[in-house]
Amino acid sequence: MEYFLELFFSGLTRGSIYALIALGYTMVYGIIQLINFAHGEIYMIGAFVALIVAGVCTIYGLSGFAILILAAAIAAVYAAAYGYTLEKIAYRPLRGSPRLSPLISAIGMSIFLQNYVLLAQTPDFLPFPRLIPDFAFMDDVAHIIGSPELVILVTTLITMVLLTLLIKKTRVGKAMRATQQDLNMARLVGINVDRVISLTFVIGSVLAAIGGVLVASYIGQVSFYIGFLAGIKAFTAAVLGGIGSIPGAVLGGLIIGWSESFAAGYISSDYEDVLTFVLLVVILIVRPAGILGKVRKQKV
Amino acid sequence: MLQDFKQSLVVSLWFVFLTFPLLVVRVNTIENVVVWRWSNILWVAIGSFVLSYFWRFLLLRRNRRQKQAEEGIASYGPLQAALDNILLRNRAMAVLLVLALIFPLIFDTYQTNIMVTALIFVVLGLGLNIGVGLAGLLDLGYVAFFGVGAYSYAILNYYFDLGFWIVLPIGGILGCLFGIVLGFPILRLRGDYLAIVTLGFGMIFKVMMENWETLSLGPSGIANIDRPGFFGVQMSLAQSTTYIYYIMIALVVLTIIVTNRLKNSRVGRAWIALREDEIACVAMGIDMARTKLSAYALGAFWAGIVGVIFAAKTTFINPASFTFMESAIILSIVVLGGMGSILGVILGAFILVLLPEYLRAFSEYRMLVFGAAMVLMMIFRPQGLISNLRQIYQYKGTKDKTAHD
Structure with missing residues (x-):
């Protein structure tokens, strides 16, 4: 039972990170029907910036929890800036071109950003400093759920609540929902669609960066390549839950997290990464709209 | 002119900001050393300044081309014309094939x-x-x-x-x-x-x-x-x-x-x-x-x-x-x-x-x-270096007829 709980919580932790990244995919796809292939790279850049900030801070004598917050904040700012620039350079000039064009552009951008970090920083794994302390009150349950996992879960929960409030309650959120329903109609009623799209990228990037910082301090290492696999898994999560649907992305993330964690715990970890893809293929064949997605009829 | 300059300056500053942590700072978390590579800022600044001019120029040209295409004035480069010439194409292919065949001998x-x-x-x-x-x-x-x-x-x-x-x-x-x-x-x-x-x-x-x-x-x-x-x-x-x-x-x-x-x-x-x-x-x-x-x-x-x-x-x-x-x-x-x-x-x-x-x-x-x-x-250039020409079927008679009418 304890082993089960341990796997349950590790799956929950992983799943919530996937959910954070998946939100970025789902929101962008909801509005402009584009798989933002470079989204995983934004997540990686977020983790890298956090590593750099944390590294510099530790060397110049700061320590502890303050660094984590500072690193996360700066990482979020940079990820947002990268997300914004990415949209402006690689996707905006391609509005209205055939569907394949922005997708290829996104793949190109993903390759570019990966290699940019590889060349600017290092091809090796860098150790990420342990920034989350072990809380004393967690001692009793530490063998099931550790302090880093708790921090991740709480942070994700807060982020999700804030995001939901933003989308459901604010003017900006309303504009985003309107744009998602019908881009041209939204433009007609006076919504600055370009700004909404930019904002969507910025929000998605911030979420990805938060995920990146959390994962880096949880796993304890960062490399230029982490964005690729995490990106695909998060995308699978978004598809599983129903792309375009925000609760769907969270649900999908959790399902993937759990299935990975249980498969690794009870079966074997060799095929851990394959499992996600098999899941993806099965969903797409059985129910392409995803669990919570609406089946949209194609109109001619 | 001044507008362009200002715009490029903003772009350049933006990219300096954007690339700062990744291109300038390099931390080694094992040995606890930070390397500052300040010279990279300069390269990024100059590079993005120049490139932003290029970017705008290319975008302008692209939009002009698109407009031309919509109005039906298709640009037809000399290369494309050469590719369409079947005789020329066959000869070029023969030469290439011969070159390819003797390549390992040379x-x-x-x-x-x-x-x-x-x-x-x-x-x-x-x-x-x-x-x-x-x-x-x-x-x-x-x-x-x-x-x-x-x-x-x-x-x-x-x-x-x-x-x-x-x-x-x-x-x-x-x-x-x-x-x-x-x-x-x-x-x-x-x-x-x-x-x-x-x-x-x-x-x-x-x-x-x-x-x-x-x-x-x-x-x-x-x-x-x-x-x-x-x-x-x-x-x-x-x-x-x-x-x-x-x-x-x-x-x-x-x-x-x-x-x-x-x-x-x-x-x-x-x-x-x-x-x-x-x-x-x-x-x-x-x-x-x-x-x-x-x-x-x-x-x-x-x-x-x-x-x-x-x-x-x-x-x-x-x-x-x-x-x-x-x-x-x-x-x-x-x-x-x-x-x-x-x-x-x-x-x-x-x-x-x-x-x-x-x-x-x-x-x-x-x-x-x-x-x-x-x-x-x-x-x-979404069509690539050499664009794939669409097979076009043309009814040759029409043009003459309208000219006579």
Whole structure:
């Protein structure tokens, strides 16, 4: 039972990170029907910036929890800036071109950003400093759920609540929902669609960066390549839950997290990464709209 | 003028901000040292300042071109005119073929070896071009079929001692079969989902080959694969390379002929129609599943064949040769050369394989440049270096008649 709980919580932790990244995919796809292939790279850049900030801070004598917050904040700012620039350079000039064009552009951008970090920083794994302390009150349950996992879960929960409030309650959120329903109609009623799209990228990037910082301090290492696999898994999560649907992305993330964690715990970890893809293929064949997605009829 | 300057200045400052942590600071968290590379700021500032001018100029030009195209003033470059001239084209092809045939006689083994690699990528590019360029099916796991071919030769050679010429068609057919088996369930998906699923298949193939040690010997790979035989004649390394070179030339010629014929066939036109508008195409009575599947399977077939040759050339393969990066390179060959254009893909393959090979200093930046090139091509020249001319049927009489009236 304890082993089960341990796997349950590790799956929950992983799943919530996937959910954070998946939100970025789902929101962008909801509005402009584009798989933002470079989204995983934004997540990686977020983790890298956090590593750099944390590294510099530790060397110049700061320590502890303050660094984590500072690193996360700066990482979020940079990820947002990268997300914004990415949209402006690689996707905006391609509005209205055939569907394949922005997708290829996104793949190109993903390759570019990966290699940019590889060349600017290092091809090796860098150790990420342990920034989350072990809380004393967690001692009793530490063998099931550790302090880093708790921090991740709480942070994700807060982020999700804030995001939901933003989308459901604010003017900006309303504009985003309107744009998602019908881009041209939204433009007609006076919504600055370009700004909404930019904002969507910025929000998605911030979420990805938060995920990146959390994962880096949880796993304890960062490399230029982490964005690729995490990106695909998060995308699978978004598809599983129903792309375009925000609760769907969270649900999908959790399902993937759990299935990975249980498969690794009870079966074997060799095929851990394959499992996600098999899941993806099965969903797409059985129910392409995803669990919570609406089946949209194609109109001619 | 001043406006432009201001704009570029803002862009330049923005990029300095953007690249600051990654390009300037480098921390070593093990030894606790920070390296500040301030000089990089200067490069970024100057570079982005100049590039922003270029960017604006190119965007302006693109918009002007688009407007012209809408008004029906098609620009017709001298290169395109030369390509349309059949006599000129035939002569150029003959010259190229002769050059290709005497290449190993002039250059040494090293050069021939590089050329074989380039030719392998030509065939891969042409194979992928069937799917991506003609039928509009973005396949990001194409390298898996290449891997199927390579592994089928390696495994059959290792366990059953089968020769190159027997496995060559088997490799192609196996690649084709894999294409059909994998393609069947996923062809109902729309373009972007298909991309992700094929990417997944590419990864699954690699992980399978790494973990299924009883079959593929795992990450260490299979070594000592036989080179292609020629009626039992003993060949030195140099002779064998030349021999593979000629096999590749033959294969390239065959691929060109077949894909060219396919392109203009009934199936080929169905592919192009499917790429342009799926719904309209199905409404016209084209069997979507069969058409897509045939494109997918034919692409996989070429990858399988060329995989066998690859295994025979390197005599050693391991899963690391079949990563997403290879798929990305093949895709950028097709994108750079011009989707759907055979000549473009050939040119693209040569540029993308030979350039990094001869500019060694540049090879580190290879993937960076490929990535950027894919983005830039999509924005400024989506038709590729050599665009694929549409077959245009013209009724010659009309023009005269209206002139007389």
